[in-house]
Amino acid sequence: MKAFLILEDGTIFxxxxxxxxxxxxxxxxxxxxxxxxxxVLTDPSYAGQAVVMTYPLIGNYGITPDMESERPWxxxxxxxxxSRNPSNFRCKGTIQDFLKEHxxxxxxxxxxxxxxxxxxxxxxxxxMITTNGxxxxxxxxxRLKAYTTGDVVGKVTCPGRYVLKGKKKKVALLDLGAxxxxxxxxxxxxxxxxxxxxxxxxQEILAPHPDGIMLSNGPGDPKECQGIIKEIKELYASGVPIxxxxxxxxxxxxxxxxxxxxxxxxxxxxxxxVKDLETGRVYISSQNHGYVxxxxxxxxAVAAPxxxxxxxxxxxxxxxxxxxVFTVQFHxxxxxxxxxxxxLFDRFLEMMGGNV
Numbered sequence: 001m002k003a004f005l006i007l008e009d010g011t012i013f014x015x016x017x018x019x020x021x022x023x024x025x026x027x028x029x030x031x032x033x034x035x036x037x038x039x040v041l042t043d044p045s046y047a048g049q050a051v052v053m054t055y056p057l058i059g060n061y062g063i064t065p066d067m068e069s070e071r072p073w074x075x076x077x078x079x080x081x082x083s084r085n086p087s088n089f090r091c092k093g094t095i096q097d098f099l100k101e102h103x104x105x106x107x108x109x110x111x112x113x114x115x116x117x118x119x120x121x122x123x124x125x126x127x128m129i130t131t132n133g134x135x136x137x138x139x140x141x142x143r144l145k146a147y148t149t150g151d152v153v154g155k156v157t158c159p160g161r162y163v164l165k166g167k168k169k170k171v172a173l174l175d176l177g178a179x180x181x182x183x184x185x186x187x188x189x190x191x192x193x194x195x196x197x198x199x200x201x202x203q204e205i206l207a208p209h210p211d212g213i214m215l216s217n218g219p220g221d222p223k224e225c226q227g228i229i230k231e232i233k234e235l236y237a238s239g240v241p242i243x244x245x246x247x248x249x250x251x252x253x254x255x256x257x258x259x260x261x262x263x264x265x266x267x268x269x270x271x272x273x274v275k276d277l278e279t280g281r282v283y284i285s286s287q288n289h290g291y292v293x294x295x296x297x298x299x300x301a302v303a304a305p306x307x308x309x310x311x312x313x314x315x316x317x318x319x320x321x322x323x324x325v326f327t328v329q330f331h332x333x334x335x336x337x338x339x340x341x342x343x344l345f346d347r348f349l350e351m352m353g354g355n356v
Contacts, residue, residue, distance in 0.1 A: 019099025036336020050076025062086030215248025286337025
């Protein structure tokens with residue numbers, strides 16, 4: 001069956017339908033990872049978006065246990081070539097069956113490099129994946145331009161509190177769309193991790209006296225999370241050590257008077273260089289974000305830039321001066337991507353009093 005990707009600027013790509021045949025309107029973004037497609041599909045930060053994979057062959061090792069949540073969260077999936085016969089000793093199925101099972105539409109056979117070039121030159125756009133090629137384009141464009149992701153954090157967060165056992169430090173993890181490997185990285189270091197839904201009041205998180213608080217990654221515009229920002233202000237004021245990743249990093253900055261803005265096309269992939277401003281060392285990082293903290297709006301009395309993106313100079317982390325808080329825009333837990341910056345979890349343990 002034919003399928004079409006229609007961008008809000010009127011550009012149309014034709015390919016083959018994979019997964020569900022239903023029609024979807026969403027934001028179109030690209031990911032430059034060369035492997036880890038299953039972790040990308042199941043990353044909650046992609047809610048409200050269709051992902052274009054720039055690597056030309058996707059699906060060659062099928063569906064394996066490497067999922068970052070219980071289900072995929074992408075609204076659509078766009079690839080150049082889909083492997084129809086995966087080969088891996090852990091393979092439990094194909095991507096096309098996985099997409100059908102979860103009612104996610106996709107398109108294969110698209111020139112993803114050309115599509116990515118358009119998104120880089122014109123910026124991230126909304127688009128439609130459809131199997132109906134007869135719709136008048138002039139009627140579709142206003143509908144595409146009007147799309148917004150809405151409250152995607154509420155869509156992806158856990159329904160209730162749960163606890164992952166550990167014998168050392170007690171960490172409260174605010175699930176804004178958390179990938180599994182964040183909690184696993186803490187558990188691997190002996191921590192007991194209590195996971196809370198995104199809209200949990202600060203006092204409920206603080207009541208059990210956690211040794212530290214983790215703010216996770218998540219989808220959407222951080223400025224849409226005003227209720228969560230209010231609670232983060234209380235968490236910050238408590239003086240409990242806090243480590244925040246991605247959306248959590250942005251929300252902490254907003255809670256302290258800084259501003260965020262939408263990037264032209266964002267950072268998504270496992271190959272983004274970031275520089276530690278304290279040591280001068282550069283790490284290759286995994287990233288997935290379309291918004292960034294405007295470091296010109298950060299009060300020097302409150303926080304200082306800790307990491308910077310080597311490619312474009314955007315802010316990649318903050319070190320807070322008045323409280324034991326540090327935040328990063330990239331993903332030290334990776335999955336997919338390099339583990340270069342995993343040491344930041346060890347730094348968090350040190351802030352909580354060491355690995356005891």
